[in-house]
Amino acid sequence: MSAKTPFLERVEKALADDHLRGAVRYTAENLYLKRKAVMADLDVLAEKGEALGNFEELRARAQEIKRHTLAHLDAYLKQAAEQIRKNGGVVHWAKDAREANQIVLEICKKRGAKKLIKSKSMVTEEIHLNQALEAEGMEIVESDLGEYIIQLARETPAHIVIPAIHKTRRQIADLFGAVAGRELATDTKTLAGFARATLRQKFMTADVGVTGANFVVAETGTLCLVTNEGNGRLTSSVPPCQISVVGMEKLVPRLEDLAVMLNLLPRSATGQKITTYFNMITGPRRPGEPDGPEELHVIFLDNGRSNILATQYQEVLSCIRCGACLNSCPVYRQLGGHAYGSIYPGPIGTVLTPLLQGFDQWDELLQACSLCGACAENCPLGIQLHKHIIRLRGEAVAQGREHPLMRTALKAVHFAWTRPGVYKFVARSAHLGVKPFTRRREDGSEYLDNLPSIAAGWTNSRTMPAPARKPFHQRWAELQREEGAK
Amino acid sequence: MTTEQDFLARVAEKLGRSPESAPPPFRPSEPLPAIGPRGKDALADRFQMELEKINGVVHRVNDASEVAPTIVRILNEAPAADPGKSRAGDQDGAGTVGRTVVRWADPLLDEFDIDRALEQAGWQPVAFRQGDDGRAFVARVEQAHAGIVGCDAAIAETGTIVLGSSPLGGAEGNGRGSGDARGNGSAGGRGRTVSLLPPVLIALLRKEQIVFDSAQLFRRLARAPMPSQVIFKSGPSRSSDIENDLTIGVHGPGALHVILL
Amino acid sequence: MKVSLFITCLADHFAPQVGEAVYRLLRRHGVEVDFPEGQTCCGQPSWNTGHLDDARDFARLYMKAFAKSEYIIQPSGSCAGHVRYFYPEMFPEGSRERQEAIAIGRRTYEFTEFMVRVLGVKDVGARFPGKAVFHNNCHMQRELKVQEEPLEMLRCVRDLELLELPRPDLCCGFGGAFSIKQPEISTAMADDKVDAIAATGANLIVSSDLGCLMHQGGRIEKRGLPIRTLHIAELLWEGVQQNVG
Numbered sequence A: 001m002s003a004k005t006p007f008l009e010r011v012e013k014a015l016a017d018d019h020l021r022g023a024v025r026y027t028a029e030n031l032y033l034k035r036k037a038v039m040a041d042l043d044v045l046a047e048k049g050e051a052l053g054n055f056e057e058l059r060a061r062a063q064e065i066k067r068h069t070l071a072h073l074d075a076y077l078k079q080a081a082e083q084i085r086k087n088g089g090v091v092h093w094a095k096d097a098r099e100a101n102q103i104v105l106e107i108c109k110k111r112g113a114k115k116l117i118k119s120k121s122m123v124t125e126e127i128h129l130n131q132a133l134e135a136e137g138m139e140i141v142e143s144d145l146g147e148y149i150i151q152l153a154r155e156t157p158a159h160i161v162i163p164a165i166h167k168t169r170r171q172i173a174d175l176f177g178a179v180a181g182r183e184l185a186t187d188t189k190t191l192a193g194f195a196r197a198t199l200r201q202k203f204m205t206a207d208v209g210v211t212g213a214n215f216v217v218a219e220t221g222t223l224c225l226v227t228n229e230g231n232g233r234l235t236s237s238v239p240p241c242q243i244s245v246v247g248m249e250k251l252v253p254r255l256e257d258l259a260v261m262l263n264l265l266p267r268s269a270t271g272q273k274i275t276t277y278f279n280m281i282t283g284p285r286r287p288g289e290p291d292g293p294e295e296l297h298v299i300f301l302d303n304g305r306s307n308i309l310a311t312q313y314q315e316v317l318s319c320i321r322c323g324a325c326l327n328s329c330p331v332y333r334q335l336g337g338h339a340y341g342s343i344y345p346g347p348i349g350t351v352l353t354p355l356l357q358g359f360d361q362w363d364e365l366l367q368a369c370s371l372c373g374a375c376a377e378n379c380p381l382g383i384q385l386h387k388h389i390i391r392l393r394g395e396a397v398a399q400g401r402e403h404p405l406m407r408t409a410l411k412a413v414h415f416a417w418t419r420p421g422v423y424k425f426v427a428r429s430a431h432l433g434v435k436p437f438t439r440r441r442e443d444g445s446e447y448l449d450n451l452p453s454i455a456a457g458w459t460n461s462r463t464m465p466a467p468a469r470k471p472f473h474q475r476w477a478e479l480q481r482e483e484g485a486k
Numbered sequence B: 001m002t003t004e005q006d007f008l009a010r011v012a013e014k015l016g017r018s019p020e021s022a023p024p025p026f027r028p029s030e031p032l033p034a035i036g037p038r039g040k041d042a043l044a045d046r047f048q049m050e051l052e053k054i055n056g057v058v059h060r061v062n063d064a065s066e067v068a069p070t071i072v073r074i075l076n077e078a079p080a081a082d083p084g085k086s087r088a089g090d091q092d093g094a095g096t097v098g099r100t101v102v103r104w105a106d107p108l109l110d111e112f113d114i115d116r117a118l119e120q121a122g123w124q125p126v127a128f129r130q131g132d133d134g135r136a137f138v139a140r141v142e143q144a145h146a147g148i149v150g151c152d153a154a155i156a157e158t159g160t161i162v163l164g165s166s167p168l169g170g171a172e173g174n175g176r177g178s179g180d181a182r183g184n185g186s187a188g189g190r191g192r193t194v195s196l197l198p199p200v201l202i203a204l205l206r207k208e209q210i211v212f213d214s215a216q217l218f219r220r221l222a223r224a225p226m227p228s229q230v231i232f233k234s235g236p237s238r239s240s241d242i243e244n245d246l247t248i249g250v251h252g253p254g255a256l257h258v259i260l261l
Numbered sequence C: 001m002k003v004s005l006f007i008t009c010l011a012d013h014f015a016p017q018v019g020e021a022v023y024r025l026l027r028r029h030g031v032e033v034d035f036p037e038g039q040t041c042c043g044q045p046s047w048n049t050g051h052l053d054d055a056r057d058f059a060r061l062y063m064k065a066f067a068k069s070e071y072i073i074q075p076s077g078s079c080a081g082h083v084r085y086f087y088p089e090m091f092p093e094g095s096r097e098r099q100e101a102i103a104i105g106r107r108t109y110e111f112t113e114f115m116v117r118v119l120g121v122k123d124v125g126a127r128f129p130g131k132a133v134f135h136n137n138c139h140m141q142r143e144l145k146v147q148e149e150p151l152e153m154l155r156c157v158r159d160l161e162l163l164e165l166p167r168p169d170l171c172c173g174f175g176g177a178f179s180i181k182q183p184e185i186s187t188a189m190a191d192d193k194v195d196a197i198a199a200t201g202a203n204l205i206v207s208s209d210l211g212c213l214m215h216q217g218g219r220i221e222k223r224g225l226p227i228r229t230l231h232i233a234e235l236l237w238e239g240v241q242q243n244v245g
């Protein structure tokens, strides 16, 4: 068989890393269970008339909001841009990562800004903003605790909500210790306290704060940030200039629509009814206000998103990046995020990455899925992720992106099994064909082992039942005779 | 660089039509239902219960005259969670967080004579006055022991307080906020950082400001111009980024006290 | 009442006794059973690997073989789920074939689903000593939404101790071709599942999906664990015989 691809190498590495697997499994399980409990509570509250709806109802509402918005996305973007300008903000448009980074750089240059602080944002990871700025000699510091940890480790996030999901407190203490220049205790309080103090200084001296946005309200041009730590608020309150990079699909039409989203996002992400901070930013600081940024820039980013519009994958753009699909994914649970190789891991990453960036590097991701459907079941937007994975596999196969032996095997099965006569013949003779691999147990029953070629993938770690000498369809005739004799 | 026109034209083209000049009004197939109890007391009870679940502290007072003494009591009894260690200015262990307390200069707080009570108790109140330098103010806020703000509203369902960078408009008449129905957009005496940088946050809330759910609040916000920043704050700052272990007070305040009048 | 049996390619090849058990249990409850000619495989292997046109051929074959059947019973939640959930997807909206696919999906049942929901039979009169966990396969719980039925039937089995499995919803890693294409991930998932089952003290894994059972059983055999795997129909039928005998 051919040499290991980079993807398979990453998978192997992840599976061999017990630390990582233990940490990921622990946190993903925790988040999954918390989400499940809070959704069960929600259903009870809805029953009592104390919630805007149960999970299914809210999900249907959220879908309706997003479907409508995406269908009129150009008009909503226009409306949002007009409002943002009316509020005193500046709107920029970036068709790809390069343009977005360029815009950020130019804003910084114009202000003479050198130091940036960032609150947690996946879209700036997507465009590799940090690298672009660092290449120009700027300092950009992540302020979300998890992002800060992985920035120090010079890694990418391993989870879209919990970036340092794979790090143990020992590893975190070592990373922080290197910054502090002394040994740190490993308790959460010490570590979080150290980060707070260090980052506070960064906040006070930053020239620019960079954020993403969880939602943008078109009718008011309001940017919404959902956080627990307060880094989103700091980033948008303390530095004199704020730049928000926003995926163009993040719009909702009205303020009221936020109620639906706010009921779903924290519950789905961390199992909270609500996060500590929900921050709505409508323009920069106004005359007479003591603080807040004097400049507010919003960069709307396409970066491949428009290619998804009006295709069978359009609903993927309604994703609110809650991470519920990761936490419920049995494959993510084994691998963590880095094995995927993409900024977006797990089910949403498996679908979104090839859609945004093409198959060339990413078609293999599509194989890292057992199609169990847990992702779609838990997704607050009901995105049929596993269906999309099948569709994308279909496109990849149509382009000839497939292991040749696998293709031959599947084509042979199709040939034989769509012809019932051939099917029967094959079924009856199967036990003969696998004779060299048939083993006998103590009780006389048979099984297969050491199968060749692609089937070795099975028998390397599992035995396989031996085909019956008499398949059921042959047995059927006997059953009928028996019945007739009664 | 891509222009707005090109960007939007591409989106429209992908959607298979020419650009729309304005979005059609969005009308969900069913309006959001009215939910929850309505009575002031029921809302207050629920608010308290929910906030306590997420580590907030509620102090009930019956009379405006009790507000200032309650603030003093909170300040005296509940020193910031390890303020010396967690403050940027105090890294070398000088520990001089001082006795500064920042507060909004806002009609929401005016009637309680807070400054005098603070001074009598040995605390030093600071507020932003028109004409002050903003950066200098933020630097002082950063050094303060606590921040005192008034709530513009609260949401019982989630134990959430709502704070605007200026008063919210759009009240339906019962809210005794300082904002008029249009929202006034520029009340200078507040400050976003007052509720954010000090380790302790004390917020004053009146029972009649509480609504049950966020949808009611968003509808109210939609009736008037939005302040430059509106936050929903639900409990003290928290993180679970270290081995999924909950920790309180990461960037924002580690203690949240709501005085419920 | 008359039903048709779709044996599934896996049971036909590897576990004919499962088909026999289904047949006998149905007969025991007075149901007439036929076995239409022309049936082979539901087509999941093609569909799941992205051979979408090939998968459509299988769907057509199934729809033809069972065109006249009022009830189609399968000893597999996975294949029944595939028919009900994915067949309609394969044909253009508004087409006659899509209508047929939707209709045949409605007439297709997983075995325990049919027993409990249609026949109203939970207790088949079985006795089967052992400590069991039930493994529900993914399509069965999510696409068919069949969760309680097999458990209800197992609870009626005398001397069978049904143990609680933590995270019963979690996929065991079979996933059809996935188990061969990504054997390392698939095996890691199997290990998690098997470890969780072993921790309950069970000596028996019961399921309504032969794929999952082959996968878990094959792993168990390699690891030398004392746990047996058994299809639910087989268990019930063995149990009926034990009870009578």
Ligand code: SF4
Pocket (backbone or CB within 6 Å): A268, A318, A319, A320, A321, A322, A323, A324, A325, A326, A348, A375, A378, A379, A380, A381, A382, A383, A385
């Ligand atoms: S796809 Fe759904 S579950 Fe996954 S991150 Fe997006 S919204 Fe959340």
